[in-house]
Amino acid sequence: VDKTRLEAFSDGVFAIAITLLVLDLHVPEVGTGSLAHALLRQWPADASYVISFLTIGIIWVNHHNLLRHLERADRGLLFLNVFLLMAVAVIPYPTALVSHYARTPNATAAAVAYGSVMVFMALMFNAIWHHARHSGLLAPGADPREVSGITRSYLPGPLLYLTGTLAAFVNSSASLLIFAAIALFYVASSSLWGRREPV
Amino acid sequence: VDKTRLEAFSDGVFAIAITLLVLDLHVPEVGTGSLAHALLRQWPADASYVISFLTIGIIWVNHHNLLRHLERADRGLLFLNVFLLMAVAVIPYPTALVSHYARTPNATAAAVAYGSVMVFMALMFNAIWHHARHSGLLAPGADPREVSGITRSYLPGPLLYLTGTLAAFVNSSASLLIFAAIALFYVASSSLWGRREPV
Amino acid sequence: VDKTRLEAFSDGVFAIAITLLVLDLHVPEVGTGSLAHALLRQWPADASYVISFLTIGIIWVNHHNLLRHLERADRGLLFLNVFLLMAVAVIPYPTALVSHYARTPNATAAAVAYGSVMVFMALMFNAIWHHARHSGLLAPGADPREVSGITRSYLPGPLLYLTGTLAAFVNSSASLLIFAAIALFYVASSSLWGRREPV
Amino acid sequence: VDKTRLEAFSDGVFAIAITLLVLDLHVPEVGTGSLAHALLRQWPADASYVISFLTIGIIWVNHHNLLRHLERADRGLLFLNVFLLMAVAVIPYPTALVSHYARTPNATAAAVAYGSVMVFMALMFNAIWHHARHSGLLAPGADPREVSGITRSYLPGPLLYLTGTLAAFVNSSASLLIFAAIALFYVASSSLWGRREPV
Numbered sequence: 001v002d003k004t005r006l007e008a009f010s011d012g013v014f015a016i017a018i019t020l021l022v023l024d025l026h027v028p029e030v031g032t033g034s035l036a037h038a039l040l041r042q043w044p045a046d047a048s049y050v051i052s053f054l055t056i057g058i059i060w061v062n063h064h065n066l067l068r069h070l071e072r073a074d075r076g077l078l079f080l081n082v083f084l085l086m087a088v089a090v091i092p093y094p095t096a097l098v099s100h101y102a103r104t105p106n107a108t109a110a111a112v113a114y115g116s117v118m119v120f121m122a123l124m125f126n127a128i129w130h131h132a133r134h135s136g137l138l139a140p141g142a143d144p145r146e147v148s149g150i151t152r153s154y155l156p157g158p159l160l161y162l163t164g165t166l167a168a169f170v171n172s173s174a175s176l177l178i179f180a181a182i183a184l185f186y187v188a189s190s191s192l193w194g195r196r197e198p199v
Numbered sequence: 200v201d202k203t204r205l206e207a208f209s210d211g212v213f214a215i216a217i218t219l220l221v222l223d224l225h226v227p228e229v230g231t232g233s234l235a236h237a238l239l240r241q242w243p244a245d246a247s248y249v250i251s252f253l254t255i256g257i258i259w260v261n262h263h264n265l266l267r268h269l270e271r272a273d274r275g276l277l278f279l280n281v282f283l284l285m286a287v288a289v290i291p292y293p294t295a296l297v298s299h300y301a302r303t304p305n306a307t308a309a310a311v312a313y314g315s316v317m318v319f320m321a322l323m324f325n326a327i328w329h330h331a332r333h334s335g336l337l338a339p340g341a342d343p344r345e346v347s348g349i350t351r352s353y354l355p356g357p358l359l360y361l362t363g364t365l366a367a368f369v370n371s372s373a374s375l376l377i378f379a380a381i382a383l384f385y386v387a388s389s390s391l392w393g394r395r396e397p398v
Numbered sequence: 399v400d401k402t403r404l405e406a407f408s409d410g411v412f413a414i415a416i417t418l419l420v421l422d423l424h425v426p427e428v429g430t431g432s433l434a435h436a437l438l439r440q441w442p443a444d445a446s447y448v449i450s451f452l453t454i455g456i457i458w459v460n461h462h463n464l465l466r467h468l469e470r471a472d473r474g475l476l477f478l479n480v481f482l483l484m485a486v487a488v489i490p491y492p493t494a495l496v497s498h499y500a501r502t503p504n505a506t507a508a509a510v511a512y513g514s515v516m517v518f519m520a521l522m523f524n525a526i527w528h529h530a531r532h533s534g535l536l537a538p539g540a541d542p543r544e545v546s547g548i549t550r551s552y553l554p555g556p557l558l559y560l561t562g563t564l565a566a567f568v569n570s571s572a573s574l575l576i577f578a579a580i581a582l583f584y585v586a587s588s589s590l591w592g593r594r595e596p597v
Numbered sequence: 598v599d600k601t602r603l604e605a606f607s608d609g610v611f612a613i614a615i616t617l618l619v620l621d622l623h624v625p626e627v628g629t630g631s632l633a634h635a636l637l638r639q640w641p642a643d644a645s646y647v648i649s650f651l652t653i654g655i656i657w658v659n660h661h662n663l664l665r666h667l668e669r670a671d672r673g674l675l676f677l678n679v680f681l682l683m684a685v686a687v688i689p690y691p692t693a694l695v696s697h698y699a700r701t702p703n704a705t706a707a708a709v710a711y712g713s714v715m716v717f718m719a720l721m722f723n724a725i726w727h728h729a730r731h732s733g734l735l736a737p738g739a740d741p742r743e744v745s746g747i748t749r750s751y752l753p754g755p756l757l758y759l760t761g762t763l764a765a766f767v768n769s770s771a772s773l774l775i776f777a778a779i780a781l782f783y784v785a786s787s788s789l790w791g792r793r794e795p796v
Contacts, residue, residue, distance in 0.1 A: 005206055005210060005263055007602055007605070008206070008207065008210045008605065009210045009213060009214055009259060011214075011602060011605045011606045011609055012210055012211055012213070012214025012215070012218075012609055013214045013217060013218050014606060014609070015214075015606055015608075015609025015610045015612075015613055016214055016215055016218040016219075016414075016609070016613055017218055017221075018610060018682070018686065019609075019610050019613035019614050019617065019686045020218065020219075020221065020222075020613075020617075021686070022614075022617065022686055022687050022689055022690050023222075023617075023620075025687070025690045027690075027693050027694055027697045030703065032701070032702060032703075034703070034706070035694070035698055035703035035706040035707060036703075036705075036706040036709075039694075039706060039710060049687070050683070053679070053683045053686070054679065054683075057676070057679035057682075057683075058679075060606060060679075061672070061675050061676070061679075064602055064606075064675075075260070078260050078263075079256070079260070079386070082252070082253065082256035082257075082259075082260075085217070085256075086249070086252045086253075086256075089217065089218045089220070089221055089252070090221050090224070090248070092221055093221050093224045093226075096226045097226055097234070097238075100226045101234055104231070105231060106229065106231075106233070106234035106235075108235075109233070109234040109235040109238060110234060112235075113238060187676070204405055204409060204462055207405070207406065207409045208409045208412060208413055208458060208462075210413075211409055211410055211412070211413025211414070211417075212413045212416060212417050214413075215413055215414055215417040215418075215613075216417055216420075219417065219420065219421075222421075274459070277459050277462075278455070278459070278585070281451070281452065281455035281456075281458075281459075284416070284455075285448070285451045285452075285455075288416065288417045288419070288420055288451070289420050289423070289447070291420055292420050292423045292425075295425050296425055296433070296437075299425045300433055303430070304430060305428065305430075305432070305433035305434075307434075308432070308433040308434040308437060309433060311434075312437060403604055403608060403661050406604070406605065406608045407608045407611060407612055407657060407661075409612075410608055410609055410611070410612025410613070410616075411612045411615060411616050413612075414612055414613055414616035414617075415616050415619075418616065418617075418619065418620075421620075473658070476658050476661075477654070477658070477784070480650070480651065480654035480655075480657075480658075483615070483654075484647070484650045484651075484654075487615065487616045487618070487619055487650070488619050488622070488646070490619055491619050491622045491624075494624050495624055495632070495636075498624050499632055502629070503629060504627065504629075504631070504632035504633075506633075507631070507632040507633040507636060508632060510633075511636060
């Protein structure tokens with residue numbers, strides 16, 4: 001398989017999942033009450049929107065970078081990619097859970113649901129990359145340092161997200177802070193190992 | 200017609216239909232009850248999401264593979280493809296029916312609705328492939344063994360899905376298991392006849 | 399402007415509008431009543447889905463065919479195309495109106511809303527084609543017979559849809575039949591003037 | 598990074614955001630009352646749909662024009678673009694607020710929410726353009742007059758939208774008129790500095 005339709009389909013799913021996040025923002029029914037106060041009180045929903053949008057945006061940049069190193073795809077990669085997209089596409093749902101149950105006793109369950117999706121997503125990134133390296137799908141001219149940089153960057157992902165998920169049982173706000181920190185880690189890490197190349 | 204916009208439009212519909220499945224997952228209203236229990240109780244909705252996501256993913260891989268063997272499209276193919284996309288795009292609806300009415304006396308009607316869409320979808324795959332072969336749309340260099348492999352792989356589809364649909368009148372869970380088995384059959388079958396080629 | 403991103407953006411809007419139609423199909427709440435009966439009773443919603451899906455599919459085929467004759471786009475074409483897409487993207491809304499108010503005294507108002515969108519859409523097709531012809535955007539090798547065939551095919555569109563719209567004041571079902579007949583006219587007409595070419 | 602996937606992803610988000618606007622149009626529940634009157638009474642929702650559709654359409658044309666002058670993208674541009682898309686994708690939400698609270702005492706808060714998104718969006722356009730110019734991402738053959746034309750055209754954007762936002766505290770209708778005027782300004786301005794080139 002050449003990569004063109006794989007990229008087109010993936011980009012479509014990323015673009016739709018990231019855009020559907022706006023459906024989690026509801027017009028508050030205040031009647032003649034104050035809309036301004038209602039909008040300010042719903043800051044957890046706004047924060048969820050921003051964090052999830054950035055997270056999907058970062059996943060897209062990483063996916064983009066991963067595929068750039070491949071010369072071609074095979075059927076196994078197509079199916080692993082479908083599983084990755086399944087996790088990406090469902091992100092608006094745990095986002096809605098977190099935004100709805102923030103500051104309630106159920107915030108822990110919502111954060112665990114969010115974190116579980118992220119653990120699965122990080123596992124799929126590792127599976128795709130592992131499959132690509134061991135099935136000869138990498139482009140011949142791929143820089144070995146970049147390749148091992150990606151490997152090193154993906155490996156801690158599942159463990160990091162698992163830590164954030166388990167932290168929810170202690171403190172659900174700490175859990176969300178860890179998820180935000182992981183996102184920042186991936187921005188920084190991708191900037192470090194991506195420095196020498198024009199992407 | 201060259202195939203580029205046909206692929207772009209189809210990929211768009213596939214990407215959106217597969218991503219809209221998340222809208223069938225609703226934030227449960229538990230107030231101060233247990234969100235964890237509510238999430239566990241809604242496993243039929245989660246299972247429907249996973250099965251439908253994989254099914255649309257498999258249909259996409261098959262569609263991708265079908266178009267790969269075509270050199271060009273004609274107007275008839277465009278319209279047959281619109282009918283196929285009509286079935287793909289509606290999948291989130293019978294998925295919602297199944298997920299809503301699982302474990303109720305209405306599970307049979309929901310499974311029949313789901314199966315009917317699948318029968319129609321399988322018929323359209325056969326119609327597109329039949330049209331492409333008999334209107335000279337295949338690429339000149341298409342491997343005859345692959346072409347007949349696709350033909351053989353599509354032919355039983357409508358009958359298989361009809362069997363699953365009729366099984367719903369006996370037992371709706373058996374029906375859903377058959378739908379899952381058909382999906383696995385197509386993954387395996389596409390791996391078998393697709394083995395010798397680099398896709 | 400080269401046409402690539404214009405096509406990509408348009409295909410995206412077409413793909414999304416056609417896929418959003420499924421959101422007009424609602425899971426009926428029947429409790430322990432009969433889901434089968436409820437599904438059969440909602441045939442107007444199913445018929446609306448099919449007609450609107452085919453209509454957007456036909457519009458996409460026509461849009462595809464129109465752009466194929468252009469060599470390039472200019473800013474005026476981009477903006478006229480945005481207006482055309484505005485009509486296409488709103489189609490799910492009058493479709494929902496028709497499907498909700500069929501067989502009620504309000505069916506006339508719903509059919510008029512549907513028809514008005516179609517009149518506007520047909521006007522935009524004429525405006526785009528007129529602009530393309532008179533601003534030198536056509537491909538140099540465009541077949542004059544095909545070009546005038548498209549012109550002749552677009553011209554009656556607004557009048558035909560206006561007739562269907564006005565018919566709603568007499569009989570809303572007749573109005574919907576006229577809309578379906580216009581769709582068939584465009585399928586047939588595009589087959590006639592498109593016969594000699596490989597598209 | 599070559600620009601292809603950046604354009605594909607951005608076009609996807611633009612296409613979806615612009616198409617999701619239709620979800621802000623609700624089928625009015627009039628029972629046996631008059632649907633025609635209900636549709637006429639909801640003209641603020643219709644006007645919001647048209648203005649937001651045109652606004653996103655204009656942003657898309659500008660984004661298209663901006664990327665046309667770039668030779669390549671870097672990681673910083675990808676992330677700045679994600680922030681721009683975040684503003685574009687959220688537009689359906691403040692549009693729904695404005696359409697819901699027009700002609701109520703809360704119209705001011707809704708207009709401020711709408712304007713704040715627009716200010717952020719205009720800031721992101723400036724940030725992307727500034728980054729592209731100072732990181733050597735412009736195409737070597739870019740016409741200096743066009744480049745400085747774009748710079749001059751983007752600079753007043755944040756201030757213009759801020760003015761419209763602050764005007765909401767005096768009169769929310771004036772605020773919406775200013776937003777519509779800014780859109781027209783960008784259509785005219787892009788026509789002026791874009792006149793000599795074939796786009």
